[in-house]
Amino acid sequence: MLSSILILICAIVFPGLIAVTKAKFSGRRGPSVWQPWYDIFRLLKKGSIFSTTTSIIFQVAPVINILVLIIAALFIPFTNKYAGFIHFEGDFLLFIYLLALGKFFIIISALDVGSGFEGMGANREALFSMLIEPAIFMIMAALVLLTGQSSLAEMFTTFNLDSSSSILFVVLSCYILLQFSLIESSRLPIDDPKTHLELTMIHEVMVLDNSGFDMALVGIGNALKFSIFGGIIANVVLILWELPLWQEVLIFILIEIIFAITIGVLESFRARLKMIYNSQFVLTISGIAVVMFLMILLLENHL
Amino acid sequence: MIYTYYLVAVVFIGLILLLRSKNLMHGAVYIFNILQIGFVIYLFQNLNYNKVDYFNYDSISVLFACILSVLSFISAVHYQVYEKNQDELLRTVSIHNAVYIGFNAALMGVYLSSRYGMLWAFVEATTLTGATLIYHDRKAVVLEAVWKYIFACSISITLAFVGILFLSVAAQEIHLNELTFTLLKQNALLMNPIWLKAAFVFILVGFSVKMGAIPMFNVDIDAKDVAPSPISGLFSSVVLNAGFLGIYRFYQAFSNTSIGPWMNHVLLIAGISTLFFAAAYLMRIKNCKRMYAYSSMEHAGLVLIALTLGKVGVLAAFLHLTFNAILKSGLFFQVGQMIRINGGNKTEIRGYFYQNPIGGLILLFGSIGIMAMPPSGLFISELLIFKELMLQKHWIIVLLILFALIVIFYVLLRAIFKMLFYPPNPNNLSNLKGKPIEYVLQIFLLGVSIYFGIFQNQFLFDLIQAAIK
Amino acid sequence: MDSLFILLFAVSILYFSISVNIKRYIFLLGFQGILLFLIALIGLDELSYFNIGFIAVETLVFKGILIPVYLLNISKRNKITNINNFKNHRKMKGFYLIIATISVFIITIILGNLLKNDFIKIKYLSTAITAVIMGLIFIVINKTITIHIISFIVIENGVFLMALAVGNEMPFLINTAILLDLFVSVLVLGIFFNKLTYHFHDDSSDVLSSLKD
Incomplete structure (x- = not known):
């Protein structure tokens, strides 16, 4: 439960931190860290307008998205000390599919609108999600292989750095998760959230027709998603050392902040x-994950 | 003695780079070649002497070394005429002659080395020196051919090295720490066949570029096309032998193990496809040098087929290589002369017989010889191949080979008759004449081939028989 | 630790597949050279210090620094920056190359495991064979001479890694592999590639098609 709360707290500062970092690197003074939340509160006060061509799916999709993300956040354990709020054998599968479910609803709500642009965006989003899916599964599979457990909490409890394959896992999984979170939450280099041309947009074009309250939910969802991935990375890093609880909490938050700043820095220096190159870039991340998994399989003599 | 040979080679290379006169340079090359012939005589006297660490004077290596020493001398004579006609710069001749000696030394190393690592390193050295020899006429088209040759050679040599690495894995499994050919043969039955199969495929592909066989034949043909004719002659004789040796050393060691039949299949496929590719490419040929280059490819294919036929086949293969080397190099020397007399034109040569009757006769008899008609020595080896194929009841293969050979005969004959007896091409007329020394040497090579074709020389047979025992 | 470096080597092959920028290719080459240096340092603990020093100098200086710097100079001189500038370049190539790389890697790992023995390290061998095969594929599908050279050096690196896989027992094989590297760097790069880029100012291999039957 502790980690879920921490993730929710971090999600509050996440979008603001990225924006501030980007502003600083491009030489602007930039908005306040809380600016994204001012926007979200402004939107929450408004009502929603629905297009007459849409059905119930369009109306429930943002709510479902935010709900599954919150449920997913409940799965994350806090290092090896506290298990997640929900935990059972094989819960990592449900965790991955919850993330996918939220995405699925956003995609079909975009298709529901019937706009050409939104269909295009949904198409791209589905393709990239499909291509990146193996990466997260390979990371989870490698974790299962290394620990012999199938629950997220148990995995993090039993994971240790004794073998060379675990070092290998930590290094590469951090990299893959960083790229994974960038792709999943539609940031650079795949998608530019600042772009204003519908033809080149991916995620933003899918929520063109959402307004008011729904739009706010989508914004919260994005922040939450980042925060969840940051939480996983923080966990992977934190199990390397045995520390007192208060230090671990601090480091958890610190890693989330560093993660946000890293994303900001990456986005500042990237185009x-x-x-046309997006799909091969996404596939490369999956490829790295596959190669890592095979190597671990080889090192652990499971072939 | 072999170390003395390499010392002498280094001294001569240094000497040639220091000399400032073309004639002196050629003189140095001749002296080196004469010393090399002396070295080969020494090898004959010390046959099967294996006290030297990295070298081994068995019959195959001595036979090939003998061919190299003779052909190298003749090629050097032809090169002197070639460069005098082209009026080359002193620097070009100096580099060429120095590298020429290095090329000889590298080939000698390929023939005499007693372990795979050494053999591979010397093959690499032949690429290095050979490419420099090809890059004689500094033209764009030559550069293109040299680039392709170097690139493909480097890749295939790398692949051959991969094969040797696989072989070393197989050797390590039985705690063998050196890859000498005798040790490999003694321990052949103990090795893991899967690694050996992988090694054989890579070695075959890797050395095929030197042999001019499938799959890497293209660059070899290009190289023979653009190189000076004396060098083309060496490329289709002694370099072909070197590539063959790279494959044969492996085959020799493991032909009695469980992978023997499998290797035979692979070689048969490679040989027949080489033959057919040669036939197919020959159909639309215009360039006379490329034509003879493809003819070398045909013989490489036949040799690979012959290798699969047991002891008689191996005898036939070595005879074939020997006679191909003698005849083909002689033909290339004559072709060089023909191109020179036709003003550098390679494609539209007509009526050569009227321009130069002696050269025309040499070309005619040489071409008949290279088509394996009696009295050429190639006739004997091809007869042996066909006899063995029929005795082993490989009828389909006999038919396939016959078909390919008939196509090649037809194409070659048509092209040669056009070159010799059609009315001369007025664009190609020139007043150049051949040099008597060239005719003498070419007729010598032709005569050697015919001599061995008519009188079955017991010495040669004994040498090869000792090699394949 | 050597597994991590070998894995990074495999990952660098993946990045070769999707690169379009010559600078990126050259950077990856240098990266591979340094990785080979680290792998050799860790992997070859049974060899003599002299031999290890020789290998270290070869990998770090030649593969890691000299060859990349030289290639960088050549590409600058001939203004070769991006392989997309060439005709006939297929844009979706990287996608299929990634799939090919992964397939080759899976196949070699399975094959290597079937042939397992105590004298060879499968992780070295499968990564090395992947590098060799992918290098060959890069050469076949690209039409740029610079990329041909770079792919060839990838093959070289693979062969070097393979020599390391069997090298503890047979040091002469590693020395031969080094010989191959020197040969390539001096002959192929130094002499003829230089001449070629000097004579033909276009980097596409289309200029090399005047030889015909």
């Missing part, structure tokens, strides 16, 4: 890829 968006050409659309």
